[in-house]
Amino acid sequence: MSSVKAYIIPLLLALTNLLHAQTSANSGGGSLNNTTIAVDYAVGQVAIATLENQNRFFTQGLLQPDPLIDCSQVQINTLPDSFILALDDGQLSFDPLLNDNLPFEVKINAVSTPLVGQVTPGSPGNVWTYRINEPQFSGFISFSYTLCPILCPGACDSSTVSIRVVSGIPNVITPNADGVNDTFDPLQTLRELGITTLPKSFNILSRSGEIIWSAAPYRAWDARNKKHYVEEGAYYYLLLMEDGQVFKGPISVVRYE
Numbered sequence: 012m013s014s015v016k017a018y019i020i021p022l023l024l025a026l027t028n029l030l031h032a033q034t035s036a037n038s039g040g041g042s043l044n045n046t047t048i049a050v051d052y053a054v055g056q057v058a059i060a061t062l063e064n065q066n067r068f069f070t071q072g073l074l075q076p077d078p079l080i081d082c083s084q085v086q087i088n089t090l091p092d093s094f095i096l097a098l099d100d101g102q103l104s105f106d107p108l109l110n111d112n113l114p115f116e117v118k119i120n121a122v123s124t125p126l127v128g129q130v131t132p133g134s135p136g137n138v139w140t141y142r143i144n145e146p147q148f149s150g151f152i153s154f155s156y157t158l159c160p161i162l163c164p165g166a167c168d169s170s171t172v173s174i175r176v177v178s179g180i181p182n183v184i185t186p187n188a189d190g191v192n193d194t195f196d197p198l199q200t201l202r203e204l205g206i207t208t209l210p211k212s213f214n215i216l217s218r219s220g221e222i223i224w225s226a227a228p229y230r231a232w233d234a235r236n237k238k239h240y241v242e243e244g245a246y247y248y249l250l251l252m253e254d255g256q257v258f259k260g261p262i263s264v265v266r267y268e
Contacts, residue, residue: 082163088112089158089170094256095206096143096176103141106133106255107156107172115160120167125154125174132156138255141174151175177204182248182262186234195262196231197250208252215262216247234264 089111096103113135122132127148131140135158152174159167184195198210210229214222223236223246232248234240243266250258 080162082166085115085160085163085166087115087117087158087160087166087168089156089168091170092172092254093206094141094172094174095201095204095258096141096174097180097258097260098143098146098149098176098178100258100260101143103174104138104255104257105141105172106136106138107170108135108158109254111158111170113158115162117158117160120157120159121155121169122157123155125152127152127176128174130154143176149176149178175204180258180260182260183265184232184234184262185265186240187266194231194233195248197248197258198229199231201258208254208256211251211253212249213251214249216249218245218247220247 089108092105092107092110094103094105117135119132119135122130124130125141127145128141128143131142133139153171155169155171157167157169159165180197180200182195183192185192187193195215198213212225212227213229213232214226215224215232217223223241224232226232241264243264246262246264248258248260248262252258
């Protein structure tokens, strides 16, 4: 059964029962006018507010599991995630649910607290944020999260997110054609750190925030803006990975003759 049908059927059943109960509760009988229906999937509730003969009625109830779904057979599969955070950036944006097998709509039931830093979960489909609060820290931090299908709240699964905090990505290049440090290649550094995720896009920005160079598919930056070398100075890089992780930070172009 499709996940769409899995939500529509119990919702219709709940609405039918609630409307019937509401009509019965109205001793005057007749049709219900100005009916407002509100559904809150986050808590699995449906509410109906009606206005009949200037009297307001309100009722709510829990969305029950779809009677056509055997919740004992419902399974979601959360998979572990590994990310890397450059200490000089201080913040990591990521979505640990991207690699999870979630055939049903889920809610985040619990997130543990890491020993270092702070995690701000995003709702399903949105990015999470991790902020480091120890300027001298380097190493691994981890935390766990639990997801539960909304219509089968007992079929939960948990997984772990590991974040490796490193001192930073080398961010100075000297494009003088001597074959040493002529290009900026953050992906190579990430590979050396064990990050195997594929890059999605790679941008270089000016100090004013203008994109002056872009590469998709990925290639290292040789300090050129199209065909010409950029001026010596400070710039900014933005590397977006296929799993939603973002690496960003300053980069300096220094010329040695």
